[in-house]
Amino acid sequence: MAPPSEGGTNALLPDLPKGPLQAYRARASFCWQELALFLEGEDVLRLKWATPRLLHFQKAIFSALENDPLFAHPHGEGLSLEKYRELNFLRCKRVMEYNLLPVESIVANPLLVQTLVTCLGMYDWSLAIKLLLHMLTFASVIYSSGSERHLKYLPKIFNMEIFGCFAVTELSHGSNAKAIRTTAHYDPTTEEFIIHSPDFEAAKFWIGNMGKTATHAVVFAQLYTPGGRCHGLHAFMVQIRNPKTLLPMPGVMVGDMGKKLGLNGVDNGFAMFHKVRIPRQDLLNRTGDVTPEGTYVTPFKDDRQRFGATLGTLSIGRVTIMGMSTANLKLAISIALRFSATRCQFGPSDAEEVPVLEYQMQQWRLLPYLAAVYALDHFSKSLFLDLVELQQGLMGTDQSTRQAELGREIHALASAGKPLASWTTQRGIQECREACGGHGYLAVNRLGHLRNDNDPNCTYEGDNNVLLQQTSTYLLSLLARRVHGGARFESPLRTVDFLEAYPDILGQRFTCPSVDSCLDSSVPLAAYEWLVCYLLRESYQKFNQEKRSGSNDFEARNNSQVYCCRPLALAFLELTVVRKFHEYTHQHSVPPPLRAVLGRLSALYALWSLSQHTALLYQGGYFAGEEAGKMIQSAILDLCSQLKDDAVALVDVIAPPDFVLDSPIGRADGELYKNLWTAVLLESKVLERPSWWSEFSVNKPRVGSLKSKL
Structure with missing residues (x-):
């Protein structure tokens, strides 16, 4: 079908290169540019503020990456852990220097933030997650959970004067957030909180950016007021390193957890606090505060409402992971379906081969995951905007029953949404890998990297099976209220x-x-x-x-x-x-x-x-x-x-541009074999003999002499 005639569409969504995929494109029942514009328009309509075209923003991000030598894909031997993390930090810094999202954007247009993270993730999830933890999770929690007195941190975050992380999980507790053991005792004589890890099991653990680079952390701890009364989990702004030297602050032991199965550009770390004192004002006080004298105050009528609002705030990580998982599935299914449309095997006669996409088995294996991408993408964006509504209510000091119920509902949806999206993607990437046969097993075609980088989505921000209990408990509580109290x-x-x-x-x-x-x-x-x-x-x-x-x-x-x-x-x-x-x-x-x-x-x-x-x-x-x-x-x-x-x-x-998709068998021109052959020849030392070649023939023992020695 012909592309829409809207002005500027060809520049925004240019026609794709001619090649073997053209046969399928010509048979399509719709114009792909028209669908892309429609999907973007629906996202924009949800927003009540002026929004630049998301596709323009996305194109600007992709172009910046492709035209900057710092983001060139390395060929040949992989980088060491230290060099990869250095390169990832430099790339993160460069993205911040581009000023794609000014400080006000994190408040005025959160959908742009989500778009930036997704685009960077399609390029490299280590880069996206490092930036996300600093700019979205760390900064937005300060903004949404803090108050006016905390706004001073935002310019420093965007200028990278400080670098942040989000510290909830501990060595002995993760999904059970209520059982977090780090404490924050208030001392009215100095108007300070004392952040303390009672033992090594209470060490903050698995915290992204904490391993080597974070200078500050949003630390979740149990808040105690004088007299020993505990008011539950609250968030505190805590400096953990000196920004000029990256050495730990007094009383803080902080370190790196080492190599992981994937996402090794992100430095996950641990920290213990030994009676670290922070000012009273560094309590993020949106849901609860402490007066200089030590009295706890909260705008919520009861703990259930306060915890409901807190749950909604904590849901940001899980909702974000839904979008990340869906983006991974987009990449995998794009690679597998373009491959399937150009890979010809067998046919009705020896002289005729047909694309494997024509086989019912290949369709049944892959097309449901394509449908899942569209359905999950729509839902994750919708839930993200619902979460924005919740946070705006919190910032507007909305303490209504509806606000608390909205927090509980979003928490229930995010707690099941993350498992559904990450598990669907986990199964989908594996199916895509197998559907591409042996070529799918080559690292250069990226499916293995996607599988490894997606795998932690099933675990962090709550183990999937544990999170599902949050959703079922929510539903059962509604039924109990109906049975015992007649509630609707x-x-x-x-x-x-x-x-x-x-x-x-x-x-x-x-x-x-x-x-x-x-x-x-x-x-x-x-x-x-x-x-x-x-x-x-x-x-x-x-x-x-x-x-x-x-x-x-x-x-x-x-x-x-x-x-x-x-x-x-x-x-x-x-x-x-x-x-x-x-x-x-x-x-x-x-x-x-x-x-x-x-x-x-x-x-x-x-x-x-x-x-x-x-x-x-x-x-x-x-x-x-x-x-x-x-x-x-x-x-x-x-x-x-x-x-x-x-x-x-x-x-x-x-699908993103070829530079971002970074898969020879998934390129938009469909030149499957030419692209794969070229990529293999570009790998390091493919035509050279091994460095240990002399071991093949020199000093080769004779069988007889070897037997005599044995």
Whole structure:
């Protein structure tokens, strides 16, 4: 299809190079530039402030990287750990010098911050994470959790006079944030907090940027006022190194954790504090403060409201990881589908080979992950903007019940969203690697690096399986309030409102008459609502059964996880993603040429995700007879077939420039073999004999003499 005629579109989204991929691009049912502009426009509409075109901003970032020699991709032997970290810090510093995001942007336009992090991550996640921890996590927590007295730090952060990190996790505690053991005792005689690690198990651990470069840390500690009363977890601004020498401050032991499986450009570290004194004003006091005399004050009516607001603030890391995981899946699926469209193997005759994308098996392996990219990308951006709304409420001193409930809801969504996005990406990258055969195993094609760099997304900011308990606990608490107090099922973002029809939904059954009637996401949407209601009932009954058997609350929750609460949390989040994407792709503002392809993506993601719960749908009685399961399978294959010709164009919408994608088999020109051959020859010493060549022939022992020595 012809590109849209909007002025400047060709400069913003230029036509892609001619080559072997042109055949698929010509068969696409839509114009990829039009879809890219539509997706960007929807993101901008969510914002209430003036926003420059995100695609212009993205293009500026990519161009800056490609044109700066500091960002040239190294060929040949890899860098040492020390050199990689040095290079990554210099690149981070250079990005800050570009001043792509002035200080006011972190407040006025958080979507630009997210775009910058994603673009840098597509280039190298070590760079993106280092910058993210300093500029977004560290700086935004100071802004959103602090007050006017803390604004003095922001110019220093952006000028890199100080370099920051975010310290919650400890050696002996991570996901269980309430059990963090670092203490902050207030001393009214000096108006100081005393930050202290009671023992080595309370050392801050796994903290990104802390290993070698951070000069300051936002440290989460248990706040104690005179008399020994603990007011729970609060955030404090603590200097850990001298910015001029990078030597530790008095009372601080800080060090590096060493080499990891991936992301080695980020220096993860540890720190212990021995009675380190900081001014009272360095408590980030948005949710609670201490007067000079030592009295604790908070704008929230009860601890649950305060903790709910704190949870919403802590959700920023998890929401960000959702976007990072989705960006990794974008890269992997772009590489695999461009490869699949140009890699020809076998055919109806010995003289004719066909692209492997034409095979149903390859479509079934890859196209659901392409649909997942679009669905998860939309949801993660939407949740990010919901989180911005929450933080704006906090900064506006909104202590309403709705604000606290919004914090709890976002916490529940982020706690399941991170597992869903990171696990989907983990499986997707592996499928992409295998779908590219042996070529996918070559490091130069990047899939292995993506797999390693994505892997920690399943763990940091909370182990995925542990985080899912937060979501199921949230849902069970709503049901308990309904059963015992008659409270309505409702939430600020309306993600639980469908549960108001809980009994009626449980009585529904699958009734589709044909495969064609399944080819819309409204069908799996109804099935998902039933599934969540069923798992909610099963989880509630299992918990109460455990209680009746004599278990305490802790034991009852623990014994209800595997087959009840865990799938409940995942199904609820999948339902939420499916609903958001269904509403997005079926709205009236979707241009007519884009409706069919977006509808198919929505239906494929929903049916493919739902199919992973087939056993539960039969177990609970929603499905009956073999036709129901077969119908879902046939619908998935039909949608894969319908999307096959659109796959390359859909990749063109999400793929970054070749320089950033950095994969010979995934380049936009589709010259698969030429690009791979060139990349291999550019590797270091590929045509040279080994440095140990003399060992091959010199002083070669004779077999007989060797036997005599033995």
